[in-house]
Each structure stands twice: as structure tokens, then as C-alpha cells.
Amino acid sequence: MKRLFVVGLMMSSFVFGQKKDSLVVENNADLFKAPVSKKPEPLSKKGQMFFFYGWNRAAFSNSDIHFKGNGYDFQLNNVTAQDRPTKFGIVYFDPSWFTVTQYNFRIGYFIKDNLALVLGIDHMKYVMDQDQTVNFKGHISDPQYAGMVQNGQVNLADEKFLTFEHTDGLNYENLGLEKYQSLINKKNVDLVWSYGAGIGFMFPKSNVKLFGNERSDRFHVAGMGTDVRASLNLVLWNHVMVRLEGKAGYINMWDIKTTLNNKPDKAQQDFVFGQIMGGIGYTFNTKKYK
Incomplete structure (x- = not known):
């Protein structure tokens, strides 16, 4: 036992x-x-990318515009301006006409989790209000146009003195840094918000006609801009993105071409702008996840 x-x-x-x-x-x-890496949610992980195309409405503060050239050196004070949206129609969806509208393009790459580097083009349109009388300061040697100045003011309504637009357009080429945060995470629906800031250069094609000269309208680097922005991004089925973005910023253009030739004629202006835009995009991963 x-x-x-x-x-x-x-x-x-x-x-x-x-x-x-x-x-x-x-x-x-x-x-x-080996650690198993879970497939990330949209707009959240390093290595993800997105493309976006949309349309905007913009508003601009009053600005002082300084004109300088052969025989004149003057400033128009508190000039008002508006954007110029294209009437809604097929032009918004026809690729051959996409530059006619006030459009926005974005390409983003996540350099860290929830942090993206975003390259953007904001094609706004800036149109000086023609029906306005503005304060004038400076001198004009041409008696015809000097005579249009009355009591320190000039009436721009008849377009003989000046027409002034950035309609081809007010192009803000910018690079931004954006932080993303998930708000809603469902099987086929994600809602993500972002905030950030950007800086870039102004590449307008300004339509300017001063003193009856031939209109100047050529692309050139005219100055710089900076902005802060925030957006809401609705991502469907992990890829299709609907984006709504708001932006506010400052633009300073010190080299606006006012003549077609190489004369030293130019204009300078700076102003604050606000913009709201919406559109569609696509997000995807550039790396494989198990």
C-alpha cells in the first residue's frame, strides 16, 4: 500500500x-x-494618404491698395471686394472646366499617427467692388486721371480709372500641418475632425486695367499667405471622404503686376480672408496591415 x-x-x-x-x-x-498590427481606421495612422477636391466661398476684409509706376504713386484706402462664385451647373463636374470654379485641392500624408502634412491649392476669386468711392492719397502726373480725384476721393464706378481683380484667380499654394481626432467610429462610418495651420505663396493671375492701359493678366508669384484651419471629415466604407473645412488667414501681396510689359509698374495690398469649402475625397493606406 x-x-x-x-x-x-x-x-x-x-x-x-x-x-x-x-x-x-x-x-x-x-x-x-511577431506582433499582429490591426488595420487602422481612416485618417489615423502613419503611412495613410488622402486626396480631396472641392469648392469654396470666400470673404475678404477691406484693404489699402498702393499703385506705383511711371508718373504715378498713390494709394486707394479701404477698398472693398467680393468673391465671384460660378453659377452651379455642369461646369462643377466637367474636368476640362475645373479651373473656372472657385476650387480647392488637397493631398495629405500622415507623417505620424493622427498628424498629416497637407499640400493644398486654394483657387479663390477676388473682385474689387466697382460701384464705390474710395479715399485717395498720392499723386498722378496725367491730368486726365488726376482730374478724376475730387476732394481726396475717386469714384471707380465707370471703370475708366481702374478695374482690379484676381479672378484667374487668387491662388494660394500652401503647405499645412493638421492634427486629426476620431469622433465617431462605426463599421462603415467614421467621423474625424482636424485642426492645423499652413503657410504658402500667392500665385495669382491678376486682371488689372489702370488708366485705360491694356489689361494685365499673367501668372506670377506676388507674395505670401498664412492660415489656420479646421475640418470635419466623414469617411464611408473606410475610403470615401466627404470634407467640410473652414479657414481664416492673412495675405500680403507686394508685387501685383499692373501692366503687360516689364515696366516697374506694380500694386501692393494685404488683407484678411475667410473661406469655407466642401467636397469629396479618397483615403487609403500606403503600407500593409495584417
Whole structure:
């Protein structure tokens, strides 16, 4: 009987000992397993990208515009201006006409989790209000146009003195940094908001006609801009993105071309702008996830 008891103890010790050892082996094996990376949600992980195309409405503060050239050096104060949206129609969806509208383009790349570097083009349109009388400061040597200045003011309504637009357009080429945060995370629906800031250069094609000269309308780098922005991004089925963005910023253009030739004629202005835009995009991963 004692022998059976001893044998039983030895066998039980062997069995439980084997189980313990097997657990240790299994646990050690787990240490060498490759980590499984979960597929990330849209607009959240390093290596993701997105494209976006949309349309905008913009508003501009009053600005002082300084004109300088051969025979004149003057400033028009508190000039008002508006944007010029294209009437809604097929032009908004026809690729051959996309530059006619006030459009926006974005390409973003997530350099870190929830942090994206975004390259953008904001094609706004700036049109000086023609029906306005503004304060004038400076001199004009041409008696015809100098005579249009009355009591320190000039009426722009008849377009003979000046027409002034950035309608081809007020192009803000910018690079921004944006932080993203998930608000809603469902199977096929994600809502993500972002905020950030950007800086870039102004590349307008300004339509300017001063003192009856031939209209100047050529692309050129005219100055710089900066902005702060925030957006809501609705992502459907992990890829299709609907984006609504608001933006406010400052533009300073010190080299606006006012003549077609290489004369030193130019205009300078700076102003604050606000913009709201919406459109559609697509988001995808540039790296594989298990």
C-alpha cells in the first residue's frame, strides 16, 4: 500500500510538472511571435494618404491698395471686394472646366499617427467692388486721371480709372500641418475632425486695367499667405471622404503686376480672408496591415 502511495505521488508530480513546464514553453514561445498590427481606421495612422477636391466661398476684409509706376504713386484706402462664385451647373463636374470654379485641392500624408502634412491649392476669386468711392492719397502726373480725384476721393464706378481683380484667380499654394481626432467610429462610418495651420505663396493671375492701359493678366508669384484651419471629415466604407473645412488667414501681396510689359509698374495690398469649402475625397493606406 505504501508502495502504491509513493508511486502515485511520483506520477502526479510528473504529470503536474510536465503541465507547468509546457506552460512555460508556451509562454516563452509567445515572446517570439511577431506582433499582429490591426488595420487602422481612416485618417489615423502613419503611412495613410488622402486626396480631396472641392469648392469654396470666400470673404475678404477691406484693404489699402498702393499703385506705383511711371508718373504715378498713390494709394486707394479701404477698398472693398467680393468673391465671384460660378453659377452651379455642369461646369462643377466637367474636368476640362475645373479651373473656372472657385476650387480647392488637397493631398495629405500622415507623417505620424493622427498628424498629416497637407499640400493644398486654394483657387479663390477676388473682385474689387466697382460701384464705390474710395479715399485717395498720392499723386498722378496725367491730368486726365488726376482730374478724376475730387476732394481726396475717386469714384471707380465707370471703370475708366481702374478695374482690379484676381479672378484667374487668387491662388494660394500652401503647405499645412493638421492634427486629426476620431469622433465617431462605426463599421462603415467614421467621423474625424482636424485642426492645423499652413503657410504658402500667392500665385495669382491678376486682371488689372489702370488708366485705360491694356489689361494685365499673367501668372506670377506676388507674395505670401498664412492660415489656420479646421475640418470635419466623414469617411464611408473606410475610403470615401466627404470634407467640410473652414479657414481664416492673412495675405500680403507686394508685387501685383499692373501692366503687360516689364515696366516697374506694380500694386501692393494685404488683407484678411475667410473661406469655407466642401467636397469629396479618397483615403487609403500606403503600407500593409495584417
